[in-house]
Amino acid sequence: MILCDECRQQPAHIRLQVVNQGITTVRSLCPACAQQYAPPGVQITFGPPMPMQFTGLATLQPQLPAAAMAPLMSQACCQWCGYPWQQFQQTSMLGCPRCYDSFAPQMEIVLRRAQGGATRHTGKRPSRLAGGERQVRRQIEALRALIEEAIKAERYEEACSLRDEIRRLQAQQSEGGQTA
Amino acid sequence: MTRLPDFPAFPGPAGGSTGPEFPPQPDRSHLRRLDMEWIVGDGEMSNVVVSSRIRVARNLKGHAFPTIAPPNELNTVLGEVIGAVVKEPWFADFHVWDIARLSPLELTMLVEKHLVSPLHLNMALHRAPGRALVMDPRGSLVAMVNEEDHLRLQAILPGLELEQCWERLGRMDDALESHLEYAFSDELGFLAACPSNLGTGMRASVMLHLPALALGNALESIKSQIVGQVGLAVRGMFGEGTGMQGNLLQISNQISLGPTEDDLIEKVRGIATRIVEQEASARQKLRRDFSPQLADRVWRALGILRYAQVMPAPEALEWLSMVRLGVDLEILPPISRTRLNELLVTICPATLQVLMGEVSDPVQGDIIRAQRIRQELAEDR
Numbered sequence: 001m002i003l004c005d006e007c008r009q010q011p012a013h014i015r016l017q018v019v020n021q022g023i024t025t026v027r028s029l030c031p032a033c034a035q036q037y038a039p040p041g042v043q044i045t046f047g048p049p050m051p052m053q054f055t056g057l058a059t060l061q062p063q064l065p066a067a068a069m070a071p072l073m074s075q076a077c078c079q080w081c082g083y084p085w086q087q088f089q090q091t092s093m094l095g096c097p098r099c100y101d102s103f104a105p106q107m108e109i110v111l112r113r114a115q116g117g118a119t120r121h122t123g124k125r126p127s128r129l130a131g132g133e134r135q136v137r138r139q140i141e142a143l144r145a146l147i148e149e150a151i152k153a154e155r156y157e158e159a160c161s162l163r164d165e166i167r168r169l170q171a172q173q174s175e176g177g178q179t180a
Numbered sequence: 181m182t183r184l185p186d187f188p189a190f191p192g193p194a195g196g197s198t199g200p201e202f203p204p205q206p207d208r209s210h211l212r213r214l215d216m217e218w219i220v221g222d223g224e225m226s227n228v229v230v231s232s233r234i235r236v237a238r239n240l241k242g243h244a245f246p247t248i249a250p251p252n253e254l255n256t257v258l259g260e261v262i263g264a265v266v267k268e269p270w271f272a273d274f275h276v277w278d279i280a281r282l283s284p285l286e287l288t289m290l291v292e293k294h295l296v297s298p299l300h301l302n303m304a305l306h307r308a309p310g311r312a313l314v315m316d317p318r319g320s321l322v323a324m325v326n327e328e329d330h331l332r333l334q335a336i337l338p339g340l341e342l343e344q345c346w347e348r349l350g351r352m353d354d355a356l357e358s359h360l361e362y363a364f365s366d367e368l369g370f371l372a373a374c375p376s377n378l379g380t381g382m383r384a385s386v387m388l389h390l391p392a393l394a395l396g397n398a399l400e401s402i403k404s405q406i407v408g409q410v411g412l413a414v415r416g417m418f419g420e421g422t423g424m425q426g427n428l429l430q431i432s433n434q435i436s437l438g439p440t441e442d443d444l445i446e447k448v449r450g451i452a453t454r455i456v457e458q459e460a461s462a463r464q465k466l467r468r469d470f471s472p473q474l475a476d477r478v479w480r481a482l483g484i485l486r487y488a489q490v491m492p493a494p495e496a497l498e499w500l501s502m503v504r505l506g507v508d509l510e511i512l513p514p515i516s517r518t519r520l521n522e523l524l525v526t527i528c529p530a531t532l533q534v535l536m537g538e539v540s541d542p543v544q545g546d547i548i549r550a551q552r553i554r555q556e557l558a559e560d561r
Binding site: 081083091092093094095096097100107110111114115116118119120121122123124125126127128 | 239241242243244245247248328350353354357358361362363364365366367368369370371373374375376378379380382410411434435436437438439440441443
């Protein structure tokens with residue numbers, strides 16, 4: 001077991017590559033000592049070895065001009081959980097929900113392959129976001145049930161006005177969807 | 181230098197004082213139940229569609245996925261889910277299982293009953309922290325906690341009942357969501373650990389029994405029909421590389437982002453219906469053109485199952501398929517679909533041992549399997 005370069009007490013689960021003016025140094029650190037290298041707001045964490053061997057590779061780059069950034073994409077890590085892009089390439093799994101933001105440019109290619117080109121969700125939304133939408137949907141369902149009853153009882157005028165009400169609600173629904 | 185709070189150098193064993201509090205554990209006898217709705221019940225086209233299943237993947241906002249989340253984070257997620265279940269009246273009759281406390285046989289039984297995934301079983305066997313199971317007593321609705329995603333919700337029903345599955349599953353989803361905040365993006369839908377589960381996070385599947393098509397050597401062409409359609413996958417029921425044992429085939433959607441939930445259900449339902457029709461005409465043709473051979477085949481199968489003394493599982497599945505066909509076509513005396521569905525589960529190693537006693541080698545297993553089958557299919561039952 002390798003001990004941390006800094007404190008020499010905890011096991012070193014994190015291999016940190018520091019690139020400064022073209023010179024790369026590698027330090028083996030424990031999560032606590034690695035934390036000091038993290039930019040503000042970034043937490044360095046280490047995941048359990050199962051089901052795969054993940055040894056928390058965190059690569060931090062000092063500010064470089066945009067042109068030099070491109071070849072470094074393969075060393076990108078999630079800004080929130082530190083999960084490296086390379087790990088995704090090996091396991092096809094991400095580290096946290098925010099990885100989708102951190103790796104947005106690479107995700108486009110991945111999605112084309114994994115989801116047959118589709119890139120936009122059109123299905124169910126959480127009710128917290130939908131808010132009134134869920135209510136509107138319930139109203140429409142209730143109205144549909146009433147229409148069936150009206151038709152069975154041959155109250156066709158009633159069925160017609162119920163149908164108009166549904167159309168009105170559906171128009172309201174699609175308007176709401178645009179602003180979401 | 182900042183110190184990370186509560187961070188173990190190596191993840192400790194599960195079930196320690198760091199775990200969340202589970203509600204009192206249900207009676208273990210519930211785990212031995214065989215009255216699952218998909219086993220006992222009836223649904224549309226039950227003579228060909230054994231069961232329909234829908235599962236969705238959900239994750240909680242602000243937490244790493246189970247793939248890399250450390251034990252304390254997994255336990256936090258678990259604690260939030262347990263909190264939601266305990267608070268929400270919709271879950272009043274549900275059981276919340278601390279699966280780290282279950283025996284390997286009990287856990288494997290759950291997989292054999294199609295209630296839990298092999299991955300979840302594996303985690304539990306390794307006593308990985310933060311894993312749990314929330315289940316209604318008849319196993320129609322199941323929520324796995326911290327499988328590949330924070331939540332894997334599943335509904336499984338008999339026959340071709342995908343809409344019913346989604347209706348019930350949707351209610352469980354809503355019940356949980358009213359207490360939890362899901363990770364959701366306007367563009368990508370419900371966020372999942374694996375991009376192949378984005379969007380709806382839905383995998384809709386049906387299990388079909390196709391003995392007549394198998395006898396007519398048409399299964400390969402059926403497979404190509406399915407795979408030819410974009411976004412559908414087909415496999416045998418018993419895992420990779422086992423082929424279509426027992427003439428049982430599972431069809432599911434592959435794409436989860438883009439179409440709505442109803443679109444995906446319609447897609448799977450559509451292909452299932454077309455294949456059911458083909459099986460139905462294949463059965464009619466067999467009956468019409470090969471009646472004596474067909475009768476011989478199914479009666480022999482019943483005879484072997486009624487009297488064999490040693491029965492390996494793959495063989496049992498083949499004979500059971502013929503018996504099922506014989507019963508469906510009313511060539512054989514009536515044997516309830518419940519009994520036949522039950523046998524699909526009870527011939528599996530863990531369930532078999534729980535019912536008939538533990539064995540120490542495969543041959544012993546084949547002997548008790550034969551015994552069980554003889555009991556269940558005896559003439560006087």
